Amino acid sequence: xRWDPAVYNRYADERGRPFVELLAxxxxxxxxxxxxxxxxxxxxxxxxxxxxxxxDVVGVDSSADMxxxxxxxxxxxxxxxxxxxxxxxxxxxxxxxxANAALHWVPGHVDLLAQxxxxxxxxxxxxxxxxxxxxxxxxxLLHDLRVSPRWREQLAAGADRTAGVxxxxxxxxxxxxAGLDADVWQTEYLHVLPGDDAVLNxxxxxxxxxxxxxxxADEQDEFVASYAEALRxxxxxxxxxxxxxxxxxxxxxxxxx
Ligand SMILES: C[S@@+](CC[C@H](N)C(=O)[O-])C[C@H]1O[C@@H](n2cnc3c(N)ncnc32)[C@H](O)[C@@H]1O
Numbered sequence: 685x686r687w688d689p690a691v692y693n694r695y696a697d698e699r700g701r702p703f704v705e706l707l708a709x710x711x712x713x714x715x716x717x718x719x720x721x722x723x724x725x726x727x728x729x730x731x732x733x734x735x736x737x738x739x740d741v742v743g744v745d746s747s748a749d750m751x752x753x754x755x756x757x758x759x760x761x762x763x764x765x766x767x768x769x770x771x772x773x774x775x776x777x778x779x780x781x782x783a784n785a786a787l788h789w790v791p792g793h794v795d796l797l798a799q800x801x802x803x804x805x806x807x808x809x810x811x812x813x814x815x816x817x818x819x820x821x822x823x824x825l826l827h828d829l830r831v832s833p834r835w836r837e838q839l840a841a842g843a844d845r846t847a848g849v850x851x852x853x854x855x856x857x858x859x860x861x862a863g864l865d866a867d868v869w870q871t872e873y874l875h876v877l878p879g880d881d882a883v884l885n886x887x888x889x890x891x892x893x894x895x896x897x898x899x900x901a902d903e904q905d906e907f908v909a910s911y912a913e914a915l916r917x918x919x920x921x922x923x924x925x926x927x928x929x930x931x932x933x934x935x936x937x938x939x940x941x
Contacts, residue, residue, distance in 0.1 A: 715779035722786020726754025801862035807941035821918035864937030
């Protein structure tokens with residue numbers, strides 16, 4: 685599946701806010717090494733370099749398109765590498781490991797948390813955020829369409845959007861088991877999106893991508909038309925915009941000094 689940095693960044697404000705709110709709970713004063721796993725187009729990784737002004741910051745992403753887009757932000761202390769976060773290793777100990785809106789794409793990601801915790805220097809922190817909206821209409825309608833008689837042969841099996849997420853408590857337990865002080869919470873954002881087919885345009889940047897990459901151009905148009913119609917009924921456009929509720933799980937684990 686290919687990512688499109690421009691489509692993903694269409695809602696940069698809404699997608700950036702959880703990152704800021706996640707980092708607000710990280711109590712690391714000074715850092716010399718920071719890693720951003722699944723860094724995407726790099727705009728948020730650059731914020732890490734600004735927050736820790738002497739740190740070497742590395743953004744890791746498995747999408748060559750994302751890493752190329754992120755190159756715009758690269759500098760002396762900020763670099764980007766194209767790698768799978770499940771197997772990437774830092775050069776040495778790290779003060780802060782961040783994974784914002786990325787781990788849900790990685791099968792078995794809960795088991796990786798203990799490994800990320802082992803990279804931390806004393807006083808360091810692991811911080812991640814995953815969506816928890818897979819039972820909302822944006823995803824259930826996509827699933828229903830994928831497994832409908834028209835599409836199931838092509839789409840029922842391989843086109844699922846993510847590796848799935850765990851309940852918030854499971855993440856808390858994993859952080860505690862990794863020896864970290866755990867701080868886990870959920871927030872439901874009520875995004876107000878402008879324009880027509882706003883939820884469709886949001887999902888085009890993420891969950892719809894694996895589906896579309898399994899179809900040819902005509903099939904994509906047909907699939908998107910059906911999906912858009914269902915989304916319009918589930919998320920009616922109002923005079924001020926389209927309300928798109930979106931719940932997210934946040935987790936921060938600090939290692940004692
Ligand atoms: C929804 S974007 C989040 C990007 C960025 N962290 C942000 O908050 O805007 C998910 C990113 O995770 C990356 N990703 C997915 N699976 C990955 C993996 N196994 N290893 C590294 N990056 C991965 C994707 O390429 C994509 O850029």
